[in-house]
Amino acid sequence: MRKSVIIQLLLCASLSFAQELKIPLDTTVTTQHKTIIKGVNISYTAETGTQPVWDKEGTVIASLFYTYYTRENIKDRSSRPLIISFNGGPGSASVWMHMAYTGPRILNVDDEGYPVQPYGFKSNPNSILDVADIVFVNPVNTGYSRMVPNQDGEMPDRSQFFGINEDIAYLSGWINTFVTRKNRWESPKYIIGESYGGTRVMGLSLALQQNQWMYLNGVILVSPADYKTLRVGGPVSSALNLPYYAAAAWYHKMLPDDLQSKDLLEILPEIENFTINDLIPALAKGGFASDEEKMKISEKMALYSGLSQKVILQHNLDVPNRFFWKELLREKTGQTIGRLDSRYLGIDKKESGTSPDYSAELTSWLHSFTPAINHYIKNELKFVTDLKYNMFGSVQPWNNENDNTRDDLRLAMAQNPYLKVLNQSGYYDGATTYFSAKYTLSQIDPSGKMKDRLSFKGYRSGHMMYLRNEDLIQSNEDLRAFIKASSADGKAAKY
Numbered sequence: 001m002r003k004s005v006i007i008q009l010l011l012c013a014s015l016s017f018a019q020e021l022k023i024p025l026d027t028t029v030t031t032q033h034k035t036i037i038k039g040v041n042i043s044y045t046a047e048t049g050t051q052p053v054w055d056k057e058g059t060v061i062a063s064l065f066y067t068y069y070t071r072e073n074i075k076d077r078s079s080r081p082l083i084i085s086f087n088g089g090p091g092s093a094s095v096w097m098h099m100a101y102t103g104p105r106i107l108n109v110d111d112e113g114y115p116v117q118p119y120g121f122k123s124n125p126n127s128i129l130d131v132a133d134i135v136f137v138n139p140v141n142t143g144y145s146r147m148v149p150n151q152d153g154e155m156p157d158r159s160q161f162f163g164i165n166e167d168i169a170y171l172s173g174w175i176n177t178f179v180t181r182k183n184r185w186e187s188p189k190y191i192i193g194e195s196y197g198g199t200r201v202m203g204l205s206l207a208l209q210q211n212q213w214m215y216l217n218g219v220i221l222v223s224p225a226d227y228k229t230l231r232v233g234g235p236v237s238s239a240l241n242l243p244y245y246a247a248a249a250w251y252h253k254m255l256p257d258d259l260q261s262k263d264l265l266e267i268l269p270e271i272e273n274f275t276i277n278d279l280i281p282a283l284a285k286g287g288f289a290s291d292e293e294k295m296k297i298s299e300k301m302a303l304y305s306g307l308s309q310k311v312i313l314q315h316n317l318d319v320p321n322r323f324f325w326k327e328l329l330r331e332k333t334g335q336t337i338g339r340l341d342s343r344y345l346g347i348d349k350k351e352s353g354t355s356p357d358y359s360a361e362l363t364s365w366l367h368s369f370t371p372a373i374n375h376y377i378k379n380e381l382k383f384v385t386d387l388k389y390n391m392f393g394s395v396q397p398w399n400n401e402n403d404n405t406r407d408d409l410r411l412a413m414a415q416n417p418y419l420k421v422l423n424q425s426g427y428y429d430g431a432t433t434y435f436s437a438k439y440t441l442s443q444i445d446p447s448g449k450m451k452d453r454l455s456f457k458g459y460r461s462g463h464m465m466y467l468r469n470e471d472l473i474q475s476n477e478d479l480r481a482f483i484k485a486s487s488a489d490g491k492a493a494k495y
Helices: 001-016 164-181 196-212 233-241 242-250 264-288 292-304 309-314 323-327 360-379 406-414 433-444 469-485
Strands: 027-037 040-054 060-071 081-084 106-107 122-125 135-139 189-194 217-224 421-425 456-459
Touching: 040 164, 060 242, 060 469, 081 164, 081 196, 106 360, 122 360, 135 164, 164 196, 189 196, 196 217, 196 406, 217 323, 217 469, 233 264, 242 264, 242 323, 242 433, 264 292, 264 433, 292 309, 292 469, 421 433, 421 469, 433 456
Parallel strands: 081 135, 081 189, 189 217, 217 421, 421 456
Antiparallel strands: 027 040, 040 060, 060 135, 106 122
8 A cells, every 4th residue: 555655656746747748939048169160260159949930919829949050259240141041841840951051060971971870960160150140940840840829728720831921921020030139130131941941932032021121132042942843744844854864864874975974064054955945845745746856855865864765755755753763773773763862772672663662862861860950959059858859840731822932032133132042953953953943043034134143053962962071062162152242242232
């Protein structure tokens, strides 16, 4: 009996110390750090915390988790750029660029980006923290960000968060609050978004101007997803894959000798020209293309893609990228190639089939990122919670209707002479291909009057081009150059 009472008392005691599994609505944890960037000693502050999202009545409906890095010993913070960083998904945490690209700490990976053990992180000698402060933002249900129930325990309506325009609307308000709290209204501001984050920041560029009266110096698109072309089908969407097919085939040495012997950047212009001038018109003709034209086009496609002319004709010139990932090495090694980075190889249960069993590159990345971000936040940034860090959160169904983000970016640029755009893409990215990104840039401003404010940089890796050390160095240098080139330098915002 006595033993039973003791056990009950211990259980009650343990329950009294139990905490509800929820995010604090509004909190900060600040830590001090030192690192070396480009050979220079850098002292910086890391602020990790949560900041609310309010509805129109001023009620908290969500809280977003963020990490904010500021360099110390800055005399004039008003002239120091602020970078606001998002990843994509939709439903992806900000972990990817945070822990592998621009932040002060990066993954323990080899020079090509493959995971190594023990898992963890190291200093990033290429971080842009030397020239700009950075905040990494996790939208609702990503990272530790969560919706917040009302006083009756009811969750808010999911639809106000999970859609292209809904996402842009609440994030623009959140950014306004953040900039106000951190006293950064005077600073030059930049937004950077990877993958779906490209759609997000294109839309945010105008929402921040028109709804928050916040004008930007730059928008940075990293491997952007433009849903005006991505997976919509049709001649343009299909044809834009071919230059990527050529790049992936070149990497795996599947091109004919005369092309394989040349450097990648020597052959891509020829294939891009063929795509625009020949392949798109042929696909647009569909079943009314002559047999002679189909044979001529398929012969060129086979030459450039590493696929056989037979399978190209079997697909009526419209070869899905999923089939390409399965087919390219089918006769050579029987392996599949990665979707987001086609340098990665996978092993399927069967060599037959029309698409890979899994994404070889994503499983590899999750090896490194998941343990590293969990360890880093708790042990170095000192933010402690029992919540699960959502690498990918529940955001479905996602409302893709009324996507005007490409036009939004054009209008934001037209209204703001300061605003410039940089696109960064990897040649081996099969999800948001580099040539689709180039096409998007060409379509932002059909007049061509602002094309000198649009720039493209390509890298010899995939979707997260910064995982490869050589590209990590170069892409951060390209960011520094872009920040410098988009600085106002005392010039008035006028045409």
